[in-house]
Amino acid sequence: MSVWRVLRWLMVMIVMSDAIMCLPNTRHQVWRVGSRGSNVVQQLLVAGMLDVLNHSGSSRTVRVPPESLTEVKDALQDAGIPYQVLIHDLAAHLQAADEEGRERRSADNSSCTVSSCPAPLNTHYMTFSQMEWYLRDVNTSSPTRITVSSIGKSVEGRNIWLAHILPSQPSDKAVWLEAGLHAREWISPAVALHLIHHMITNTSATSSVDVFIVPMANPDGYVYTWITDRLWRKNRRVNGGARCDGVDLNRNWDSHFGVGASNNPCSEVYQGPSAFSEPETKALRDAMLKLKDNLELVLALHSYGQDLLYPWGWSTGEEAPGKHDLIAIGQVFTQAVKNATGTEYAVKNAAEGYYVASGATDDWAMEALHTKYVYTLELRDQGRQGFLLEPANILACSEEIWQGITQVIKKINA
Ligand SMILES: [Zn+2]
Known part of the structure; x- marks a missing residue:
């Protein structure tokens, strides 16, 4: 040689x-x-x-x-x-x-057409392009039930879409659902898309309340989990001068910023250089502020654990206002979920049940907007598959959460 x-x-x-x-x-x-x-x-x-x-x-x-x-x-x-x-x-x-990974590597992400994706998929997680296609489709086909608009752009310039499901009668009450803030928690946007589909096709449950759903709050991170790292959590901010990318968007809200979070860009819970430093959290904040007086329920969908967490997350010593009502309504939710599919969810305080963490959507909504019912919902499962939850769960998980949310809306408006 x-x-x-x-x-x-x-x-x-x-x-x-x-x-x-x-x-x-x-x-x-x-x-x-x-x-x-x-x-x-x-x-x-x-x-x-x-x-x-x-x-x-x-x-x-x-x-x-x-x-x-x-x-x-x-x-x-x-x-x-x-x-x-x-x-x-x-x-x-x-x-x-990673079965799904093998499929996505061979799939053309832009192949969603009228005939192949008329609704959120039950058997597969959707790519971000497919989600956008679905939202555009319902916006055009159901103009009396939904309006979809962009509330801002991500670090890499992708749209953050807000679906507004319109009530059939005038309403001064609003519900806010956020999904996909953590990129790797794929079941969260999948359930959010199914909730949109349910609310469009079943008008009675939300007939007297405005429902606002952000099905994908961190599109850059989500795309990154499809293409590069399935377990990516943060957004895709390039942290100047640091060797690690990304800000944890659920530590970036202006509520006791920095407590139980990290100022190290390499940490998975990196809070960012300042509160609301990220365009994703700014967009969510500004849209929520417009609804401030009408919001009666804020629910942030995450995974996993099968827990419904109520504030505060930033402290174990301070009690959230209306704690007993938060627990009571939480139990309405968990009972409805159990009745739907038999799946057990638990109602827990965020800081005691998990760990002290600040700068999250839920604490900010309670502190800044004074929304009465505020939760972080950790979806399926309890750790057997974790973030790699098989897509066979999408339909049943969406169904149980739909039942839980409709019972909660009914109860708090009774
Ligand atoms: Zn999460």
Whole structure:
């Protein structure tokens, strides 16, 4: 073999190994960590050394990148906290488990047509282009039931769409549903799109209330989860001078900004340089402010955990105004869900049930808008599939949430 051929072969090997190394989540591990009461996991999250994948139950599931494996291990051992390695190489695990990924890589994202996507898909998660196609379609075909408008643009210039489902009689009451703020929580926009579909086709449940739904609040992050990293959470802000991208949009609202969040751009809970620094949260805020006096319910759809969380998230010491009503209406929701499909959801305080976190939609809506009923809803499941929830859940999950929301709307307007 000539020297040149050897050199060329070496170059090819280097490029190939680079490509393998660049695969997101390569050599990231997934651990189950005991003692959920410990704040060590929270400190490591804020420091950008791990990502918390599951908050509920008696343990935490965390993703640990290769560069912080030793530090996280030492911190847990020093605190006497047991842990168990569940997945040794997350990238390999995702490749094996990611059926949807294989389909999306071979699919043409813009292939949605009148005949192939007349409604939100039941058996697949929709790409952002497909979501936009559906929203444009209903805006044209059901003008007396819905108006769809853009409330602003994302960091990368994508539209943030707001669907306004029109009541059949004049109303001074409004409901706000936000979905998709965290990119990897795919069940959230899928359910939101089905709720829009339900509300257009079944006019009685929301006949006397204006319903506003943002089905995809973080379109850049969502597109990134389809193309590059299925577990991406934040938006796609390039943080000047930092090696990590993205702001956690659910830590960027102006409510006790910075408490239980991180000022480290590499943290999954990076709050951003200032409250409302991001165009996505600004757009949501401005649209909500216009409805301020009429809003009676704000619901932010996330996943996963099957929990309905009520404020405050920023403090365990302070009690939210109307806490008992929040719990009572929460139980109306969970009972309706259980009656629909048998799925169990729990009503919990956000800070006590999960962890202290500020700058979220729910706390801001309660504090700045004084909306009475404010919740973050963690959808299916309880961790078996987590963010990779199989699309076979879309229909049943949407159905149970539809039943829950209609019962809540009925109850608070009784
Ligand atoms: Zn979330």
